[in-house]
Structures are given as C-alpha cells and as structure tokens.
Amino acid sequence: MEVRQLRYFVAVAEELHFGRAAERLAVAQPAVSQQVGRLERELGVRLLARTSRRVALTGDGERLLVEARSALAAVDRVRAVAGELAAGHAATLRLGTSPGLGERVRRGVARMRDHTPELSVSLADGSVQEHCSALRAGALDAALVRGPIRVHGLHAVELWRDRLHVVLPADHPDADHDVVPIRVLADLVLRLPERSADPVLHDAVLVACRNAGFAPRLGRPVRSVEDALVEIGLGERTATVGIACTGGATGVVARPLDPPVEVPGHLLLARTGGPECLQALVAAFGD
Known part of the structure; x- marks a missing residue:
C-alpha cells in the first residue's frame, strides 16, 4: 500500500x-x-x-x-515537522533519550525518515532534569522520558505505558502461569539496575513490593541485562524485572506481574514548538 x-x-x-x-x-x-x-x-x-x-x-x-x-x-x-526541523536546525532532530527506549527511538526515527530521508538525528542521554533544562535552553528539540513527570514551561504528553515483567528461571513453579503474583519476588533475590542508571524502573518495582507488604532481598545490581539473563537461566534463585524481553536467552521466561506494575512514557517538547511539530512527533514515537 x-x-x-x-x-x-x-x-x-x-x-x-x-x-x-x-x-x-x-x-x-x-x-x-x-x-x-x-x-x-x-x-x-x-x-x-x-x-x-x-x-x-x-x-x-x-x-x-x-x-x-x-x-x-x-x-x-x-x-510538516520534518520541514520545520529542516528550516530551523539543518534537518537535524535533537532528541533526548532514556534507558530502555532503543527500539521506540529506532522505530520513530524510521517513521520520520520514511517521509524525509535526509533527516539526521542527534541523540542525547540524560536524566529527566537534564533533558528539561536542555529543552528550555533550546539545546534539544524533544525528549522521550519514562516515569511520572511534572514539568513547568514544557509540553508533556503521555505516549505509552510499559507493563513490567518479571524474568524467572524457566523451572520456577510459577513460570507456567500467564501472570506472576508480585509476592513471588519475596522468595527470590531481586536484581535491578542501579538506581542511578534507571531510577524510574528501580523505584516503581520497590514501591510495588512495598505496597504488597514486603521488602525484596536485593542482589547484585544488573549492569548487563544479557549477563543477568544467563545467570538467572543457570538456575540461581534470582529474578529481575523490566520490559518484556528475554533477548533469546535460554532457561528463563518473562511474565507480567500481578497486580500490574506500569511505567508511563512521555514526550517532552518546548512550548515554543508549533502544534504540527507536537502532533508529528506523537505520530512518530507513539504506539
């Protein structure tokens, strides 16, 4: 078509x-x-x-x-937004990103390049606070961030919600269930990224555990997701929580938590951007 x-x-x-x-x-x-x-x-x-x-x-x-x-x-x-970017920034979209958004960024950029092949993209890692400061200063055109957010002087549009999954050993008694009760984490060593690396994920999981009436036993921080999946698959009584992706690792399964634990995702844009710019970025990077 x-x-x-x-x-x-x-x-x-x-x-x-x-x-x-x-x-x-x-x-x-x-x-x-x-x-x-x-x-x-x-x-x-x-x-x-x-x-x-x-x-x-x-x-x-x-x-x-x-x-x-x-x-x-x-x-x-x-x-329209591609033309706006081309006129103002030599066809470069300066986009702030956050941990775990690689596939969304790739898909959104591909959608924009379908219509403007000459568009180039400059990605910037950083915290929500850093992205907000850069947007206000005109150093970024837009940013994709995860988690609840309150900002002043910027557009913040919720584009998606990620439901978090627990990654368990495939031989765990609950591995065959469609969803896994969050209390399962009380009996396992929970490995998460360091809070400094992904504060939104880290806090969302710990708050959900606390709401369920327990404090998880935290193991070594996850610095390499691939290595963590291999170690979980080897049969250690450990688990991790994140977006539903096992990366093809053997010996592990990913299941959504019950009750659901969700992390919202937002597009941030300076208020000086026009409505067409906002709508185009929503169309490109939204679900």
Missing part, C-alpha cells in the same frame, strides 16, 4: 467522480483509476461501486475512508 493510493482513493471518495478527482490531483484520470483499483486488489475489498453514471462508496469504502484520512493526516504531520 502506498500513500499515493490512499490520496487517490480519498479524492475519488470525496468527489464521487474520477474525472473531478483527477483534476483535483492534477494527474491523468487513468492513473487515478489504476491506483484505486490496485489498492482494492491489495486490500482484497471493494471500496467503490462504479456504474457508467455514478460512483458510490461501498460499506467497506466508508470505513476505510475514515482510516485513510487519519493516515494521511499523520503523514502530513510528519512531513
């Missing part, structure tokens, strides 16, 4: 006439017919009912029209 196909379909759906849609798009009418027909074949549904006298939307066409307009609006927003 191509953006062009969606644009052509929306034009025909709004004009209900291939000729007028072609005039509006400034292309030849056969091209419009060809692209809309290709879209129907790719989707496997009939979007338009055609006769020699009229064109009408089918029920499937009416449903797709809503989604097509939404998709095109998101594409336009991404292009």
